[in-house]
Amino acid sequence: xxxxxxxxxxxxxxxxxxxxxxxxxxxxxxxxxxxxxxxxxxxxxxxxxxxxxxxxxxxxxxxxxxxxxxxxxxxxxxxxxxxxxxxxxxxxxxxxxxxxxxxxxxxxxxxxxxxxxxxxxxxxxxxxxxxxxxxxxxxxxxxxxxxxxxxxxxxxxxxxxxxxxxxxxxxxxxxxxxxxxxxxxxxxxxxxxxxxxxxxxxxxxxxxxxxxxxxxxxxxxxxxxxxxxxxxxxxxxxxxxxxxxxxxxxxxxxxxxxxxxxxxxxxxxxxxxxxxxxxxxxxxxxxxxxxxxxxxxxxxxxxxxxxxxxxxxxxxxxxxxxxxxxxxxxxxxxxxxxxxxxxxxxxxxxxxxxxxxxxxxxxxxxxxxxxxxxxxxxxxxxxxxxxxxxxxxxxxxxxxxxxxxxxxxxxxxxxxxxxxxxxxxxxxxxx
Ligand code: LLP
Numbered sequence: 001x002x003x004x005x006x007x008x009x010x011x012x013x014x015x016x017x018x019x020x021x022x023x024x025x026x027x028x029x030x031x032x033x034x035x036x037x038x039x040x041x042x043x044x045x046x047x048x049x050x051x052x053x054x055x056x057x058x059x060x061x062x063x064x065x066x067x068x069x070x071x072x073x074x075x076x077x078x079x080x081x082x083x084x085x086x087x088x089x090x091x092x093x094x095x096x097x098x099x100x101x102x103x104x105x106x107x108x109x110x111x112x113x114x115x116x117x118x119x120x121x122x123x124x125x126x127x128x129x130x131x132x133x134x135x136x137x138x139x140x141x142x143x144x145x146x147x148x149x150x151x152x153x154x155x156x157x158x159x160x161x162x163x164x165x166x167x168x169x170x171x172x173x174x175x176x177x178x179x180x181x182x183x184x185x186x187x188x189x190x191x192x193x194x195x196x197x198x199x200x201x202x203x204x205x206x207x208x209x210x211x212x213x214x215x216x217x218x219x220x221x222x223x224x225x226x227x228x229x230x231x232x233x234x235x236x237x238x239x240x241x242x243x244x245x246x247x248x249x250x251x252x253x254x255x256x257x258x259x260x261x262x263x264x265x266x267x268x269x270x271x272x273x274x275x276x277x278x279x280x281x282x283x284x285x286x287x288x289x290x291x292x293x294x295x296x297x298x299x300x301x302x303x304x305x306x307x308x309x310x311x312x313x314x315x316x317x318x319x320x321x322x323x324x325x326x327x328x329x330x331x332x333x334x335x336x337x338x339x340x341x342x343x344x345x346x347x348x349x350x351x352x353x354x355x356x357x358x359x360x361x362x363x364x365x366x367x368x369x370x371x372x373x374x375x376x377x378x379x380x381x382x383x384x385x386x387x388x389x390x391x392x393x394x395x396x397x398x399x400x401x402x403x404x405x406x407x408x409x410x411x412x413x414x415x416x417x418x419x420x421x422x423x424x425x426x427x428x429x430x431x
Pocket of ligand 1: 064066067085108207209210211247248249290291292294330334389
């Protein structure tokens with residue numbers, strides 16, 4: 001099976017975290033997001049212990065909550081003792097309302113509005129990850145108004161190409177994020193930040209991209225960042241305390257994808273980073289990482305009910321489900337490949353080649369093309385695997401479809417973490 005939380009029971013049904021997925025679909029209705037709380041916790045612990053072991057106290061994972069944001073996930077992150085990365089007023093508000101320790105919240109974003117900045121200060125977050133000069137000036141102004149000193153990191157682009165989908169590459173020079181070392185603009189903004197009366201520049205941040213399977217892009221980025229820290233020390237005398245390496249470790253969407261041992265990867269990356277620091281003669285900074293996908297993707301599946309099975313002679317077989325691009329836009333956006341299983345006949349022969357289509361009024365509304373599954377019929381339950389990251393968080397109400405609920409499961413309990421939207425919810429703001 002693709003991940004250890006999947007199985008097949010004696011009734012030939014797909015199980016998830018020990019639960020019969022067909023029963024889950026019956027009990028909560030479809031489309032349905034199901035998240036495995038135990039796996040999320042286990043992943044948090046792997047990152048946390050690997051970072052602490054390699055880099056000591058203060059080093060920790062910050063959950064990149066754009067991958068999956070709701071009150072419950074922040075409560076879990078809090079209980080696991082990790083930090084959080086938020087990128088919008090909405091994520092910030094939710095993490096605040098969840099009772100999360102705000103000193104462990106890092107606020108990202110390439111264009112925070114003045115009111116986003118105000119909200120961050122109101123919530124007393126630990127760090128702003130400042131992207132640009134305008135933000136630096138405004139944050140300093142607002143901090144001065146409050147007579148406080150705000151800790152910041154600066155977003156730097158190291159100029160790395162991590163060989164992933166172009167929409168998720170974020171650390172190259174030609175990027176809307178941060179300031180590039182190569183062009184001299186990174187050094188400029190560092191000097192600007194050091195001159196701000198109400199800001200404390202504690203360190204640097206970079207994020208090179210997402211769904212990266214190798215260690216090299218991370219160690220290459222760390223190498224460049226550490227050399228930059230050394231250059232800053234030489235030019236200004238100032239030495240950074242924190243280096244945040246962002247997120248990006250890959251996950252296994254299909255059998256052909258490699259299995260990644262996140263703990264071992266961190267060990268490997270750590271070894272290199274320590275030698276870079278030593279070779280450059282700088283003190284070892286606190287190392288932070290911002291995993292999003294790798295904490296939650298494999299901890300999620302989506303369940304659908306199959307409607308029509310349309311065989312177009314000489315062309316394709318279309319299997320239509322009761323969800324689609326509004327609950328999972330990733331195929332439409334990035335042609336992302338998913339593993340798909342007919343959950344009520346999980347062990348049957350998978351020799352029916354088909355395209356899984358959603359129910360929206362456009363042809364691009366697909367979840368998978370040319371996949372091999374068990375020949376389905378109406379009312380079968382279809383499971384799409386590894387949907388815990390960037391599915392619920394990227395969902396929309398396109399075609400006025402209500403968002404599915406999120407049910408959390410663990411060995412000893414199952415519960416609704418986010419309720420299904422109703423038609424009235426859809427009309428809530430219509431005046
Ligand atoms: N930190 C920063 C600053 C980021 O921009 C991101 C992701 C992360 C951490 C987390 O990266 P992860 O560990 O999840 O790879 N919607 C796209 C993914 C966009 C990721 C953007 N930034 C998708 O569905 O593939």
